[in-house]
Amino acid sequence: QVQLVESGGGKVQAGGSLRLSCAASGSTFSRYSMGWFRQAPGKEREFVAAISWSGRIPYYADSVKGRFTISRDNAKNTVYLQLNSLKPEDTAIYYCATNPRGTTTDTDVAAFNYWGQGTQVTVSS
8 A cells, every 4th residue: 555645736827836746655665656647627637747666767748848857766755746837738736646567658547556635736827
């Protein structure tokens, strides 16, 4: 069992930045690849970024490539998502999740087994 708790969301103006954190409980955190997803009102949950268990291999959705950066600190059981150059269309609830397969290219929600409760990001124009 893994519990995930996201934090760091908030309200920013377009062009601003935020850093999201996802703290995990459990000693098996380093065995999982990790992902970030987001869900805007009335839309399906969509893949944002993922990172390998080692932290060496990131993978991004095209919509955030070059603006967002995923990283992790296994000693702290935490994965991060740095959001830069934010746009109003980035407004959503952001969720972190564990991928037991250990891959980084899975973008399907079904590939992830444990999820956090989400943190709200709101970007105004």
